[in-house]
Amino acid sequence: MSQSTSPISEPVTTSPQMDHTTQKLVAFTQQLQWHHLSQAAVASAKARILSTIAVSLAAFDMPPVKIARQLAYETASGPKASLIGSLLKTTPDMAAFVNAAMVRCLDMSDSYVMQAVSHPADAFAAILAVAEAHQQSGQDLLLAMAITYEVQCRFVEVVPYNHHGWDQTPVVALGAALGCAKLLKLSASQTAHAISLAVAPNISLNQTRTGTLSMWKGMAGPQGARAGVHAAYLAREGMTGPDGIFEGKFGFWNQLMGGTGYDIPLPPQFNHHVFAIEQTMIKSFPTRFNCQVPVFAAQKLRQQVDIKEIVSLKIESIRQAFARWMDLPEIWAPQTRETADHSLPCTVAMALLDGTITPQMMNSERFKHPDVLDLMQRCKLEMPDEFANLAPAVRCCRLTATLKNGNTVVQEYRRSTADDQADSGWDAALEKFNTLTENLLNRSAQQELTQFIQSLDQRQDLGTLVALTHLALR
Numbered sequence: 001m002s003q004s005t006s007p008i009s010e011p012v013t014t015s016p017q018m019d020h021t022t023q024k025l026v027a028f029t030q031q032l033q034w035h036h037l038s039q040a041a042v043a044s045a046k047a048r049i050l051s052t053i054a055v056s057l058a059a060f061d062m063p064p065v066k067i068a069r070q071l072a073y074e075t076a077s078g079p080k081a082s083l084i085g086s087l088l089k090t091t092p093d094m095a096a097f098v099n100a101a102m103v104r105c106l107d108m109s110d111s112y113v114m115q116a117v118s119h120p121a122d123a124f125a126a127i128l129a130v131a132e133a134h135q136q137s138g139q140d141l142l143l144a145m146a147i148t149y150e151v152q153c154r155f156v157e158v159v160p161y162n163h164h165g166w167d168q169t170p171v172v173a174l175g176a177a178l179g180c181a182k183l184l185k186l187s188a189s190q191t192a193h194a195i196s197l198a199v200a201p202n203i204s205l206n207q208t209r210t211g212t213l214s215m216w217k218g219m220a221g222p223q224g225a226r227a228g229v230h231a232a233y234l235a236r237e238g239m240t241g242p243d244g245i246f247e248g249k250f251g252f253w254n255q256l257m258g259g260t261g262y263d264i265p266l267p268p269q270f271n272h273h274v275f276a277i278e279q280t281m282i283k284s285f286p287t288r289f290n291c292q293v294p295v296f297a298a299q300k301l302r303q304q305v306d307i308k309e310i311v312s313l314k315i316e317s318i319r320q321a322f323a324r325w326m327d328l329p330e331i332w333a334p335q336t337r338e339t340a341d342h343s344l345p346c347t348v349a350m351a352l353l354d355g356t357i358t359p360q361m362m363n364s365e366r367f368k369h370p371d372v373l374d375l376m377q378r379c380k381l382e383m384p385d386e387f388a389n390l391a392p393a394v395r396c397c398r399l400t401a402t403l404k405n406g407n408t409v410v411q412e413y414r415r416s417t418a419d420d421q422a423d424s425g426w427d428a429a430l431e432k433f434n435t436l437t438e439n440l441l442n443r444s445a446q447q448e449l450t451q452f453i454q455s456l457d458q459r460q461d462l463g464t465l466v467a468l469t470h471l472a473l474r
Helices: 020-031 039-058 063-070 092-104 120-133 138-158 169-183 190-200 221-236 250-255 289-302 318-324 344-354 359-361 370-377 387-390 417-421 425-437 444-454 461-465
Strands: 310-316 380-384 394-403 406-418
Touching: 020 169, 020 190, 039 092, 039 120, 039 138, 039 394, 039 444, 092 120, 092 221, 120 138, 120 169, 120 221, 120 406, 138 380, 169 190, 169 221, 169 380, 169 394, 190 221, 190 310, 289 344, 289 394, 289 406, 318 387, 318 406, 344 370, 344 380, 370 380, 370 417, 387 394, 406 417, 425 444
Parallel strands: 310 380
Antiparallel strands: 310 394, 394 406
16 A cells, blocks of 8 residues: 655644644644555554454343434435344434444543543544445545544544543544544634534543442543534534634633643654554553553453462552542442443452453442442552653552462553554454344354455445344344
């Protein structure tokens, strides 16, 4: 696959209302073309689509998804997109909302966590809906996906908006709007307005992820996906958005970030660029991103100790990820699956007792069982400088079990961004897909869907992709 050696041109200046950040986002979206994507980027995108479809189908019957699906009505005119699993045809924005709810609700899609948290697959539902509605090709979808991932991931590399009390909805909306702008072939000016229309109305509170977590924890991203589609269509029809959405007097930097501005590190050129879509972590368990490494550590420790012999368990992990959660009573006695999958002691305890964490365990509220709660009470949390200094590039967890005989057993697990980038993730995604859909699709349907995704860059009809998710095929 060829790569261009030409750099991105200077930021677009034809529309005077664009601030510098908007100019940079518009220039990136306008300039990136299919031939700029490396084979590694395309392979990684396919793996993440397979992972995304897997978690979507597995979440089909979850309560938040059912609620969202009740509000998606069949449409007979205008652009139409399908709901994953049911194939009901609805408006692209509602398809994005419902399908993104399916992507998000298991908390098992891929993630990228740096200065803030990104679940970039939330925006995939937006571009899938628009691509299907407008008969786009597999290459069109993959290119839009590269844009949605790059924008969201590079944003969270530098902007610590979570730490300022804000949730991810506007960042998902931003990524979704730009991916949809590419698919709809919006002009530079229209794309700038899509950015503003995506961000301005969708600032959201991080109270969503504090205390006892509600269903909305899994819906904040889908709200962004829906908003991004809506913004792109509004801009296409001529709706204008406010000036200075990032750098204005009451823009993102001043209102949300205390007046500190940030330079989003979008690539200055595409030659040899490693795209963000190659760097996200495909989750193995239905837990928060920063609980993945502790679960792997617990699996290692479990092979060395009899859990009944543990008197106390010290869990050391990343201060930036867990410090604000350590003393919350909800974390030590979770009442909802959304709280449990964010709880460091709970996820470690479940993994130690059962050897893994599965969606079925979460659905059956395994986190409320007496043996889990008992083991959690024997845990204490520490956040050493050693691990804080390595984060976010390296995620670490060390478990020290003190046994009844006085001996201690220590296990540690680390994972870096280089590890995430080491391969496309296809094998991991395929195993995940087969496991999560084994009771949803028959073997022939599984194979047909995986083969379609593997050859997506050669496909012209994206309606077939969604059609292959039909749960009548089970």
